[in-house]
Amino acid sequence: MPDTAQPDAPLHFDTLQVHAGTAPDPATGARQVPIYQSTAFVFRDAEHAARLFNLQEVGYIYSRLTNPTVMALANRVAALEGGAGAVCCSSGHAAQIMALFPLMQPGCNVVASTRLYGGTVTQFTQTIRRFGWSAKFVDIDDEEAIRGAIDENTRAVFCESISNPGGHVTDLPMVARAAQAGGVPLIVDNTSASPYLCRPIEHGATIVVHSATKYLTGNGTVTGGVIVDSGTFDWSASDRFPSLSEPEPAYHGLKFHETFGPMAFTFHGIAVGLRDLGMTMNPQGAHYTLLGIETLSLRMERHVRNAVAVARWLEADERVAEVTYAGLESSPYYARAARICPRGAGALFTVRLKGGYEACVRFVNALRLFSHVANLGDTRSLVIHSASTTHRQLSEEQQRAAGVAPDVVRLSIGIEDSRDLIADLDRALSA
Template sequence: MTYGFDTLQVHAGARPDPATGARQTPIYQTTAYVFRDADHAAALFNLQEVGYIYSRLTNPTVAVLAERVATLEGGQGAVCCSSGHAAQIMALFPLMGPGCNVVASSRLYGGTITQFSQTIKRFGWSAKFVDFDDLDAVAAAIDDNTRAVFCESIANPGGYITDLDAIAGVADKAGLPLIVDNTSATPYLCRPIEHGATLVVHSATKYLTGNGTVTGGVIVDSGKFDWTASGKFPSLSEPEPAYHGLKFHETFGPLSFTFHSIAIGLRDLGMTMNPQAAHYTLMGIETLSLRMERHVVNAIKVAEWLETHPAVAEVTYAGLKSSRYADRVPRICPKGAGGLFTFRLKAGYDACVKLVNALDLFSHVANLGDTRSLVIHSASTTHRQLTPEQQTAAGAGPDVVRVSIGIEDADDLIADLDQALKQAAG
């Protein structure tokens, strides 16, 4: 039987606990698991049998979350890890090697730009940042050492919507996997695999959990990419010495990336999600559709009001009719353009700082996707490490304020913005 999204967000991956009958998924707060006998232990370690060995690799609570997110995204499997940043490294880990590069959108979260432009150099990897609205530039950036194409479905901070179908076409032509960060959209608003994505990554810290209590990440594997076709992905196509020459793609087929990420990625990188974080995220996902609907309704109302304010130079929300991305909403995000966007103040940097300081109902935090409305001046915080040119390219220039619209009464949010804008102009 085929179930709808609202049913799957509550039930996917979960069954009543067989030991106690508990209806909510228990927190399995354990490090290790007892083997039936020596043969059972050997089969688990040889990847001949699926089961639990050690919670750095797999845990029953975390496994329910992985299955639920994979189901909601329409993927074959998923791996949960310790943060959204961990999910990005985990997604690249089986694909990359020294001298390899990833072609990435210039419109990314500032921390991702720093991770890709600076930190991954320590692995011998590199990134090329391109405007993903320019398909010819994306294609031109791909070379023989490129191993992945990376973008966000709804880009943080500006709320720009990527034309995933077009980007997937460029990646497919080059024989490369497309990795899509779907944090800002969630699978309720956008399902990147249906638009050609190979892998989908999430910061579960944001909308999936939805209440600012968890740090976590998820990688969803579409199961649709042929890792053996080009010879560029030996970790998945060639014999693995640590498992007596086992070939992941040959052995596990559409689940090869998922099994590799657990058996090698989590084993050796240790970027593990703890079971309590998985439990909180599962509870958050149960109301995902309800929250996202309210985020969208509120974001439209607030963005339309801001667009008419004399102190505001521009509002980037793709849900506005005036947005140059408005035509992408019905195709890529048919249920709405999310709750994240920016606006520019005519008075510049200092006015942005005054605005943030004057807001009362909005919380000034380095987060998004909370039930509470959040605000930040990206140029002085999340994108502070970037050059002015990078900040502008990412949509986080000095005159830009980012808001994550929550599920409060929209009129109250507008009133708070109104009084803060008056103080900023004062």
């Protein structure tokens, strides 16, 4: 990756979110990261071009592969997650496919949590089958089930740090132990937590993926994804990962792990993944996300504070049957959340209404401040009835396993004044 030197002393999160991965523009002195809206980049000479294409030198060739604005974002998110490197791509769903791409071959499977976003469940049950891949779904709280599901064709374990939509907090150290015992990497979707609330690599994760669309950007303006590699997995320890351990024909027999060490997965993601799949993030989108990350810690603190206030109020209301927020003392995941997400359990949870499906519909339609949209992690508070929208394609059994039964609505709590949010919820519940 391009050299973006930082001070020698380790920096704290609030400083990293502003400075990591960037330096003043060398050509102009511009302090903010410029938007390099350029498709291609001029080579110094023929030898320079050849070295870049042979992966003998790091630099910029074509924006499908690398772009200075996008690379600044990759470096910043890698720093915030404590990873060795990162690759940015076009969406969170793209990030999931990009993360699996170097690991999987036809006939291989991924062991996945049942508590996943509905679109991910569909991607894993339907779409990846077209590549000859498959998924085994397990209760991610059951260590024996995870270990039992891993077989000789398993190439990864996949879960969410804080699940969408229910706000379930995963016991990441336990899942990491199970993955390690099976000789496979653990991939964690950290979208709902953000690196401010949870750093999965510190709990044993190998790879972290994000939908940058959500909390990283924070304002509903960008679709993007990020894959962060810890740089700690030994891709050559077995013959399971030939894309990383064996000679790559497209690069004259280069072995990514042997050549790039801790950066093998990241370089493969750029040199093969982005080259051939083309799931590229655009520079303007990367710029917006960089701007959003500058206030990530400030926003997450307010998100969490508001979520606690709103969840407590809802839990005490007789019109509500259940609140799933792990930040409530009554939650079975409260102690785990304090361990895995010490700065707070996020701002995403579900609410079960006593009036059932029809009550949920009336409730959603009556809200005024909460926006009814298929998104989360916005500065604005959001609501959706997952069973009829984001998880509609799942069976009712799958919906209930994911925590989105027909009598449940999902709330994403924003950074408004919590008193106004509670007043809006009260008015809608009365409807």
